[in-house]
Amino acid sequence: MIKISDLEKIYRTEEVETVALNKLSFNVKEGEFVAVMGPSGCGKSTLLNILGLLDDPDDGSFLFNGIEVAHFNERKRADLRKRNIGFVFQSFNLIDELTVFENVELPLIYLGVKGDERKQRVEKVLDKMQIMHRRNHYPQQLSGGQQQRVAVARAVVNNPKLILADEPTGNLDSSNGNEVMQLLTELNEQGTTIIMVTHSEHDARYSHRIIRMLDGQTVTENILV
Amino acid sequence: MFKNYFKTTFRNLWKNKGYSFLNIGGLAIGIACAGLIFLWVEDELTFNHYFSNRDNLYKVKDRQTYDGTTFTFDATPGPFAAGIKSEMPGIKNTARTTWGNSVLFSLDDKTIYQQGLYVDSPFLKMFQLQFVKGNATNAFSQLHSIVVSKKMANNFFGTTNVIGKTLKVDNKDEYIISGVIKDLPENVSFKFDWLSPFKIYEDQNQWLQYWGNNGVVTYVETQPNTNVEQINKKLYGYIQTKQKETNAKMSIYPMNRWRMYDSFENGKEIAGRIKYVNLFSLIAWIILIIACINFMNLSTARSEQRAREVGVRKVLGAGKSKLISQFIGESIFTSVLAAILAVGIIYLSLPAFNSLVEKQLSVNVANPYHIGALLLIALICGLVAGSYPAFYLSSFNPVYVLKGIKIKTGGSAGLIRKGLVVLQFSISVVLIISTIIIYQQITHVKDRELGYNKQNLVYMYMQGKMRQHFNVIKNDLQSTGVIENAALSNSQVLQLGSNTGDFTWEGKDPSKQVLITVEGVSPEYTATMGMHLKDGRNFYPDGKTDSSNVIINESLAKILKKKNVLGTIVTQGNTNYTIVGVVKDFVYNNMYASAAPLILFSDTSNCNVLSIRIKAGAQLPAALSKIEAVIKNDNPGYPFDYSFVDQQFDKLFKTETLIGKLASVFSILAIFISCLGLFGLAAYTAEKRIKEIGIRKVLGASVKGLASLLSKEFLLLVAISCLIAFPVALWMMYDWLNGYAYRVKISWTVFALAGVLALLIALLTVSFQAIKAAIANPVKSLRSE
Known part of the structure; x- marks a missing residue:
């Protein structure tokens, strides 16, 4: 992939x-769950930004599903991104002015999904993440674990092929952190490719x-399974 | 998508109520100001639109050249109208009118002066006057007929069913009412409540029948799509085919230009009122821009708060264009809110604005033009105010903003923000300076030495047999003890009506004509006016002995170029007059110019004005009631109708005073809106530097030191604004004053005053935030990190 x-x-x-990435090469297959580790400043986040089409490389090749995307312009990147990639951040990055429901709905709006279908899909994913009862709350009314569940819900609502997670448990206590890891694992088992940057072994x-x-x-590279 | 944008917009506005208030409030005041100005502009630009036939209507202009200078008048010879109608192709109709007559009407014991015109009957059809009773065709079938306005009909009869009823005119003739027309709106060039056949006036003034006398206004209706240039070409030498030696060149001047232009300099049309219409439209847009700048500055200054949202939206797939449209949409939404608020402000302030501009403007939310204009303004404001923040915000790199890396707001964005503040204050300072100088100019002219004493001077127009009984009236007035003197004259002193180029004298260049104002007066005239004789003597008390003597003014004496002008003979036609006195120049007609050449005759036969000098120190109300008693006793049957010269004098500065008032109101508002923005920016800066302030405080900085640290930056901007504004204002005001011959000198103190004023206002605005930040407890701000 x-x-x-x-x-x-x-x-x-x-x-x-500062050289952030130095002739880096690797592959990720569809359905894989890959963790990227390393000390601060080793280039993990840069890598994730490039993989997420938020940033472009200075040199080298990046094939996404067989298409060279290394030098796509911003519009093409945005288009590819919204159809294929979901993001989960350490600091959740929910929009404060929108409710839980509206935050999760946002990627579908940008995809141009119709209102009825949006409602259906958002409700389904909120249900799955067990935060349906919080649908009309604003982010600042939720706990960190709940916020991250909303963020995951938002990342998966458009059924992306790839989820990029940037230290998804970094701001969470261990029980909430485990819950989020459990969620990601389940998503991976259902076929979503996941690349996760983390400091946590x-x-x-x-x-x-x-x-x-x-x-x-x-x-x-350590193969675990 | 729009629902989503709408929600974020609304919740953002709600969350930051303070900023939203400054944003929307400032914009609303700006839109309201612009709205009021545009209402005024609309009223001016639709002047005479009441006359649906206006594209084919013209007034005849008369140009006469004296000594190389061309003067432009509205006065035409009496036979001119009939002449061109029969001889010029393309002219459908012509009508003569008088200049406006205030005539006494009475019905039983009700007597009222009413303003009206004597007109030729085609006037009624040319201007398509709307008859409520009667019709244009038959209105003037009798000689002593009269068409009255609805208002006048109601004044006298309480109804408009008045056809066939009569009104007594000037306590003499009975006029029969033959028609009632709708009242004219305010914004037309005519003001009349009655119209009567021109023939009545013509019969009383035989001199109107000569081609050499210019005494009436002539209106022309052309055939539709006529080539007006062709007509004007033919009109140019037309008078000379009737009266060889005359100087007059005629042309027709379109109704559509009467209000906005109708000013002539040396025979050429120059911008008249359009100057002010353009100026105020410009001011309206400038005020809108100032309000938009607030919006831009507050939006970009607060960008850090929106940065994360931008980042998230970008990550979720929003392209730059989507974000730009989102932010522009937001600002349009905000400006629509402001526009709605502005409508409220306009409604509330319209009565005050109306009394300021002396109009009856009204705003109508059902009027598609008004709604359209308002929406257009809101849309333009939204686009202007929103575009820069939209491009700025949407260009954030999501990688940085989501990492929480601080966006550099001190860079180009900060510079642009500062530039915009400088622009706002530059405009404000220019407005302050202009306002002060306009007021200085008005006061300067009002205080000028007129050459006579305008205080305690009352005048009234002749009624009944006042002229014949003048000596009795004068004696009775003087015996009241409160009256110093009284005199007769053709015109009231501020506006002397007649002039001629016919005078010659020994040594005069025969190829040049000198335009001289002529005024018939009674012997008491100069004494009553408080004018000063420079040379020679006054007329003798028995005016008849001086019937072939004249008094001239200094300005004419200079033109005569004689060592001693006393005894010099000036000739008009076959009549010789001897100069017996020279009166010091006094200001008349044009308050800004020096006095034009003038001859006073000892001749009361055409006198129409009685001037009365009340003794200095007399109680005015008591004096007036004594005058009234005398006049009513000596000339019964007429109401006591008088004016004060000084009040009429003030009215001559109506336009200048209006401009002064408007300029001051709008410069105060411009400053106010700019300060709203500055207030917001200062709050933002204080908020952003709160940690720095905390640390400085812990390290021992004083409140005073901190407050000045925070204020300094803004005051510097205002100081730069002053430097930009000064030369601009100087240039503008120099240009404006150049239009006046008698003008005030521009003084540097005005600039100093404006600069200090702007700095003080800015300091007041900023220091509130600065002091608030400086006295805050540093523990709070440092703990939050």
């Missing part, structure tokens, strides 16, 4: 040049494979 080769990303300021063990990075390169 994902094939990256010789990916490079360099951040430049006036004085300093515990969380990484939910995955099939751990890619360890250092200075913009992969150093080891």
Whole structure:
């Protein structure tokens, strides 16, 4: 599903040049659950941003489902993103002015799904995440665990092929964290590909494979299953 | 999608009530101001639209050249109208009118002065006057007939069923009412409550029958789609085919230009009222821009709060264009809210605005033009105010904003924000300076030495046999003890009506004509007016002994170029007049110019005005009732109708005073709106620097030091605004004052005053937020980190 080769990303300021990704290559197959680990500044987040089509690489190739997307323009990236990719962030990133229901509904609106169908699909996913009773609440009225469940619901509501999770349990206590990992595992079992950046060895063990990075390169790959 | 946008917009506005209030409130005031101005502009631009035939209606203009300068008048010879109608193709109708007559009407013991015109009968059809009773065709079938307005009919009879009834005119003739027309609206060039056949007036004024005398106004209706240039070409030398030696060149001037132009300089049309219509339309847009700038600044300043939302929406698949349309949609929504609020403000402030501009403007939400204009303004404001924030916000990189990396608001966005504040305050300072200088100019002209004393001077128009009984009236007035003197004259002193180019004298260049104002007066005139003789003597008390002597003014004396003008003979036709006195120049007709050449005759035969000088220090109400008693006793049967010269003088500055008032109102509002924005920005800055303030405070900074730290940045912006505004205002005001011969000198103190005023107002606005931030407990702000 994902094939990256010789990916490079360099951040430049006036004085300093920081190599975030240094000729990075790896593949992810459809249905895989991959954890990316490494110390701060090793390039994990840069990698995730490029995989999520939020950022483009300076060099190298990125094939998504066999299509070269490394140099797509913003509109094409936005289009590909909204159809195929769901995001889960450490800090949830829900919109404060929208209710739980409206937050989850948002990706479907951008996809152009009709109102009735949207309602059906949002309710279904809220039900699945067990936050249906909170549908009319605003994010700041929810606990961290509940907020992250809403964020996951929002990430999966448009049935993406790929979910990118950036330290999804980072702001949660362990029981809420485990619940979220359980959710991701279930999604993976239903066929969604997941790539997760994490600092937690515990969380990484939910995955099939751990890619360890250092200075913009992969150093080891541990296959867990 | 729209529902979603709407929800976020509404909830965002609700969540930040303070900012929303500043945003919507500022914009609403701006839209309301612009709305009021546009109502005024609409009224001006639709002037005379009551006359549906206006595209084919014209007034005849008369140009006469004296000594290289061309003067433009409305006065035409009496036979002119009939002449061109029969001789010029393309002209469908012509009608002559008088200049406006205030005539005494009486019914039983009810006597009222009513304004009206003597007109040729085609006038009724040309201007398509709407008859409630009677009709245009038969209205003037009798000589002493009269068409009255509904208002006048109701005044006298309490009904409009008045055909065939009679009114007594000037305590003499009975006029029979032959028609009732709808009252004219305010915004037309005519003001009359009655119309009577021109023939009546013509019979009383035989001089109107000569081609050489210009004494009536002539209106022309052309055939539709006539080539007016062709007509004007033929009219140019037309008078000379009737009266060889005359100087007059005629042309017709379209009704559609009467209100906005109708000012002539050396024979050429120049911008008249349109100048002010354009100026105020410009001010309306400027005020809107100032209000829009608030919106832009507050939106971009608060962008950090919206940044995460932008990031999330982008991650979820919103493209840049979607976000731009979302934010522009938001600002349009906000400006529509502001527009709705503005309608309320307009309704509330319209009575005050009407009394300011002396109009009867009304706003009508059912009027599609008004609704359309309002929506258009809201839409334009939304687009203007929303576009920059929309592009700015939608360009955020989601990678950074979601990571919580601070967006640099100090960079280009900050610079643009500062630039916009500078623009707002520059405009405000220009408006302040202009307002002060306009007022200075008005006061300057009002205070100018007129050459006579306008205080305690009453005048009234002749009624009945006042002229014949003048000596009795004067004696009776003086014996009241409150009257110093009284005099007769052709016209009231502010507006001397007659002039001629016919005078010659020894040594005069025969190729040049000098336009000289002529005024017949009684011997008491100069003394009553408080004018000063420079040379020679006054007329002798028995005016008849001076019937071939004249008094001239200084300005004419200069033109005569003689060492001693006393005794010089000036000739008009075959009549010689000897100059016996020179009166110091006094200001008349144009209050901004120096006095034009003038000759006073000792001749009361055409006198129409009685001027009365009340003794200085006399109680005015008591004096007036004594005058009234004398007049009513000596000239019974007429109401006591008088005016004060100083009040009439003030009325001459109506346009300037109006402009002064409007400029001051709108500059106060411009400042106010700018300050709303500044207030919001200061609050935002204080909020953003709250941690810095906390740390400084912990380290020992004083409240005063902190407040000045926070205020300094804004005051610098206002100071820069002043530097930009000063030359702009100087240039504008210099240009404006150039239009007046008698004008005030622009002083640097005005600029200093405006600058200090702007700084003080800005300081007041900003320091509130700065002090609030500075006295806050630092523990709170530091703990929140």
